[in-house]
Amino acid sequence: MLLRNAKILFNNPVSLELYHMALVCPDIAATIQPGQFLMVRIQDRLDPLLRRPFAVHRLYPNDPPGSFEMLYKVVGRGTQLLSNMLAGDSVNLLGPLGRGFRLPEEKGSVLMVAGGIGIAPLPYLAETIAASGCKGPSVLWFGGKNSADLVCVQHFNDLGFTVQLVTEDGSEGRKGLVTGHLEQWLTQQNELPGVIYSCGPYPMQRSVAEMAARLGISSQLSMEALMGCGVGACLSCSLRCRPPEGTQEPHYANVCQDGPVFDGEEIVWDESSS
Amino acid sequence: MLLRNAKILFNNPVSLELYHMALVCPDIAATIQPGQFLMVRIQDRLDPLLRRPFAVHRLYPNDPPGSFEMLYKVVGRGTQLLSNMLAGDSVNLLGPLGRGFRLPEEKGSVLMVAGGIGIAPLPYLAETIAASGCKGPSVLWFGGKNSADLVCVQHFNDLGFTVQLVTEDGSEGRKGLVTGHLEQWLTQQNELPGVIYSCGPYPMQRSVAEMAARLGISSQLSMEALMGCGVGACLSCSLRCRPPEGTQEPHYANVCQDGPVFDGEEIVWDESSS
Amino acid sequence: MANDSPISLTVELGPLRLKNPVMVASGTFGYGQEYAELVPPERLGAMVVKGISLEPRSGNPPPRIWETCGGMLNAIGLQNVGLRAFVEEKLPWLNPLPVPVIVNLFGNTVEEYGKLAAALDGQEGIAGLEINISCPNVKAGGMIFGSDPKMVFQVVSAVRSRTNLPVITKLTPNVTDITVTARAAQDAGTDILSLINTVAGMAVDAQTRQPRLANVVGGLSGPAIKPIALRMVWQVVQVSTVPVIGLGGIVSVEDALEFLIVGAKAIQVGTANFINPGVTLEIIDGLEDYLRQRNLEDINEIIGTLEVP
């Protein structure tokens, strides 16, 4: 775990609410794994007070050395401030944090599912899997509210992924929710994927996990929670998980330390969609 | 009293700690008088919470129309943030506020005394007096810690002022405190000035007021106080003043409303140098 | 800005009917004149003026305020012109305004509170009295009236028995259990409760090792205290039989809505007036927009609708 100031190389809007921010920080870039995250201090100020968690979107080991990119969505005060920052400014990073995705064990096929900004950690995962020599067919199911959400699709194409797009308003790809179309599609496949990697809103994650369980596929879900520290010290980022054998009490895992990536079967899903 | 967003034309360092910031705000520029001030909201944020008071340093009715300049010193969080702002950014202004300087009644001679950043409101006053047709000899006594404090002297020269410089470290002009040299000088003059205008730290203001009283000259002092509202609503900017006839209780004036310019004789000076 | 929609922001607080729930808090808006060029008083739900006492008070020596993270400390020391000057010099300006004017009052003794109430009862142009009980009781060695339920009861009773005007009791947050003082005020006949006053606080200059306030201790206000205020309003709303006015740290329409949602019938804006003098107008407009976006027509459909899991 490192604490570093990192210079911003660029901070460009991709769509109305989405930004690419590239940062240089060689020693974090050298160690961070797909699915791990960083706690970003937006500026040297006390309002907003807390750091914000972000995944690494893509890693550029050589361009310049030790640089990487985040993809973020402007949703509130912190990300608003982030979007105002300029090339040459610095942000303060704490990381790498958490447990990332485990790479597929066999060289089977890989399915990724993304909902909206849930796409953020997947390109780095996809590249890492590709670099590990995985040759199986890879598919990305990517859902958004509308076409503006569906960014960096070309990149997945380049990595040999078949990309299936879904939008709630039908402005691009199939119309509806990604999980509905995905389930239909899965039941039509001769061969099921070896693993599902998924990142997106809670209800989507829940559907994916339940679908995976029904079909007997293992799922790895990158989960979100409100975070105080990001390192396991404050116990604020709880996610209800299956209790250890023999205990009855609800069991809460720390998303920041035990996750953010969880096996679908570990999670006890909540009725609310928080 | 107006509430306006004003665009920054430039925000340039003059010395290590001093900045010139030019703003465009025609309707404030049209009404503000020398010695009046503005409450500036540094940015659209809650930390720092309160507005900061600043004087108008110079007015440029035509360049571009409705623009003016502030001179400010970086002393804390608010002014630090101000110094980071760029041309094209906006600040929010509340003003014009308070009672400014009264112009000299007869066309006699004028003495101005400035200590450090106390120079800020005086160029606008000097220009206004010059424009009003005052022909008497004008003198500025200007003291600072060192030569870096002694800014915009040329401008006073151009307006026909005799400028006397004093620095605590002797790096420019006479060495010592401005009030010491000023008193010596005053006692050597054949004709005393009709009025003393003064702005600077509390102990300097006190010396000036007492000197003026001893010599029978009227003094107008621009005073500082911590301010909550700037408009007379919160009663935080108190300055102890002579109580109305017949009352015994301490009497506090509001610097923001009854001042910031006070007659030297009104003020009840405090032992502390706050 | 308000357009000709059928939206109603009218709220009823017992005997007090306001055209909208947005008031300005005592001590932060002077006597209304100071901000009148920017905030037409008639736009406000009500205006609470600076606290007055029987005799004029000169207040504390400066420095009287200090900025803190998200807040400010003040120790004005209750400086005010006194009852007579208020009635002779301020009231004539306030009287004709088409806005309910609430007079905030305080005394050094229970008797003083009663006398003030009696003196103001007859005056025209006053819509109600707000009792500031966050003041030292000189007879009880400077202990704060508002922290002792027995004293709260006495003060409120003294005011209640001397006026027919609506009586608001303004509670201090510097207590273990604010529902206890709320009940005491209620038992003594207050028509309305308002909360919170400032939270006692302090700051020091580490360079000079002197307190930032000449009075050493002052009252903390502003967004820093909002979570404390909201919690207390929610606590009081649950036990109170009289309407509650919520305040403390409100700077935006979202803040105002939080207080209304937990059950405040109206809100007051204090420190935020200094930062953004237009804030009350923005809140009033923002409440209308909030209702319109939800196809609601009446602010009362929002009040007290907190969904506790």
Add this chain to the structure above:
Amino acid sequence: MANDSPISLTVELGPLRLKNPVMVASGTFGYGQEYAELVPPERLGAMVVKGISLEPRSGNPPPRIWETCGGMLNAIGLQNVGLRAFVEEKLPWLNPLPVPVIVNLFGNTVEEYGKLAAALDGQEGIAGLEINISCPNVKAGGMIFGSDPKMVFQVVSAVRSRTNLPVITKLTPNVTDITVTARAAQDAGTDILSLINTVAGMAVDAQTRQPRLANVVGGLSGPAIKPIALRMVWQVVQVSTVPVIGLGGIVSVEDALEFLIVGAKAIQVGTANFINPGVTLEIIDGLEDYLRQRNLEDINEIIGTLEVP
């Protein structure tokens, strides 16, 4: 960084001697392991670990935190591994560290506090106990122990009689007069007082009309509460005969100095660890610099030197 100057930051808090006055606050530094890569525990004056109870506790459902202006609300619900797992799994790592480890503890009943103290008394690697009395007393219907001086006395007595370790009592700010609970703890034999714990607060999502915390009410910490904390420390220092540890909102060396100047013998840093994990090291270095700039050699020359006009 510290150079080989003769400057001493050593402070003595009754039976507890610390090489510097900078501690980390319970619940904000885990068990020290979490930050060990960034903050070598041996640099700290002392480390207070997450509060433990007799039995493990799973804590509150999420959401458990919410950010506010200058602060954060938390309602972790005292989640902890319980006494046995603490002793078996955490203490072996903590024991060899060259830093005093203070165990923060809490119970549902007075008896539980006593049992915990007794169980920890024999353990190696514990430099002291900090009693968290900001917990609901299940026998008294969930009322907070720390707000009733009688209960404070009972809890502290129970702990005091079962341990020879230095006992710190951590006071809650949610009281009318903190000097009363401070005195109760002192009368019951606490060696040291620490204050403040979090201030009860609340936040609401105006869009969903739901509380931001599943538990509705939580504890406010961070710079927003610093003025409140400093005022309370100053009040307690004036009446207390035992040393006081100050905390609440400290994020910088200036903040730490304010607490020391009003008379705290040591300070704790809580929420600031989340924002800037290096903050404790910066404060330690900053205290040395402050002394050096003033040609002072001993931090005790600063403690309690507030100049009240």
